[in-house]
Amino acid sequence: MSGHSHAKTVAHKKQLEAEKRGAIFSKMARLISLAAKSGSNPETNSKLRQALEEARRFNMPKExxxxxxxRGAGEIEGSALEExxxxxxxxxxxxxxxxxxTDNKNRAMLEVKQILQKYGGKIADEGSVKWAFERKGIIIAKPNLLASPDKKTKKEENEQTPLSVNEKESLELKLIESGAEDLNWFSEEEGELLEIITKPEDLEQIKEKVEKENLKIESASLGWIAKEEMELPEKERESCVKLLEELDESDTVQNVYSNLKL
Known part of the structure; x- marks a missing residue:
């Protein structure tokens, strides 16, 4: 598999989420409600379990x-939600x-179309884009808990412990042996993050392995990875990044995947 930019997209999205927590809680509520339509018990509903884990990572209020x-289970009234x-x-x-x-497919389509048109984009025919992507499990993890817990102060629990080259290699080997297909390290202001790509059916077992290695999972879900990335000059890339940002901020949109190299 060639390189891709999903991890940086996720990192950018998380920064937006921190700034607009109310909007992201609304998105998460929709995700939880949709998942709960298949059952309100997270132990038997993996989609609901993943949605709840994501919500708790962002400290979404319990109520x-x-x-x-x-709402998803039909215990209280609410408009029907659809993917x-x-x-x-x-x-x-x-x-x-x-x-x-969304609870209104026509409105959702119009909103996405308007955002695309603003940047010279358009909706494509079904199947004309997905061929260039692969469905994969995507885990973003932060190696901030590798030091022995009893040696850390309360303040240090939230600080990242940099990994040595040997520690990285050891961690990578363990994850590859567990079935990870691809690993990518990247740096953000909050520190170093690791993107782990898996087969869709291996996502849960590798997520468990990551947790056992004391990495903090920032996100874990199924997504689309570009088979090949498109690299653009800085000036041309600007409008593409602005489009991704505006789509990401839309109340309707949950995820955006592209073949743009960031």
Whole structure:
């Protein structure tokens, strides 16, 4: 598999989420409600379990979580939610897969179309974009808990402990032996993060392995990885990044995947 930019997209998204916590809680509530339609017990509903884990990582209030579960399970009233997925072409010919949750498919389509058109993009025919992507499990983890817990102060528990080259190699070997297909390290302001790519069916078992290695999981879900990335000059890339940001901020949109190299 060639390189890709999903990890940096996730990192950027998390920064936006920190700044607009109310908006992301709304998105998470939709995700939880949709998952809860298949059952309100996270022990038997893996989609709900993943949605709840994501919500708790962002400290979503317990009452918001409970209300979202009840809505999905039909215990309280609320508009019916549906998943939507669009294949699209962006500026400079970049390819996009846009996933969302909405209670009004027509409104959702119009909103996504308007954002795309603003940057010279458009909705593409079904199947004309997905061929360039592969469905994979994607885990973003932060190696901030590798030091022995009894040696850490309360303040240090939230600080990252840099890994040595040997520690990285040892960790990578363990994850590859567990079935990870690809590993990518990248740095953000908050520290170093590790992106782990898996087969869809191996996501849960590798996530458990990551947790046993005392890495903090930032996100873990199924997603789309570009088979090949498109590299653009800085000036041309600007409009593409702005499009990704605006789509990401849309209340309808849950995930955006592209073949743009960031």
């Amino acid at each position: 918001n979580i409970e209300r979202a579960i009840k 939507v997925s669009y294949e699209a072409l962006g500026p400079q010919g970049i390819l996009l897969i846009i996933e969302g949750i």
